[in-house]
Amino acid sequence: MIQKTPVMRICIACRKTYDRTTLIKITKDHKHGISFQKGMGRSAYICKSKKCYSDSKIRKKLQKALKTILKPEFIDIFEKEITSFNDNPNKGI
Numbered sequence: 001m002i003q004k005t006p007v008m009r010i011c012i013a014c015r016k017t018y019d020r021t022t023l024i025k026i027t028k029d030h031k032h033g034i035s036f037q038k039g040m041g042r043s044a045y046i047c048k049s050k051k052c053y054s055d056s057k058i059r060k061k062l063q064k065a066l067k068t069i070l071k072p073e074f075i076d077i078f079e080k081e082i083t084s085f086n087d088n089p090n091k092g093i
């Protein structure tokens, strides 16, 4: 059976619901640690709105959603990932 209804997920920053494919997925992968757009494990989604990913409380929100402690350096990696994702939406990371 083909699932035609888009899978909806909530952005952890603005709490709005979006089609999963338009969101950035952050996963706490049990093998590789924090992964973007891939990995298996507890996941959180965030929309591509600058207001959301540059939210000053985003690390806290992610920590709560992923039930993990994120290093301060995480935010740099996170912003880089999102910027490159926005610049090259077809890169397919």
Ligand SMILES: [Zn+2]
Pocket: 011, 012, 013, 014, 015, 016, 046, 047, 048, 049, 052
């Ligand atoms: Zn959002």
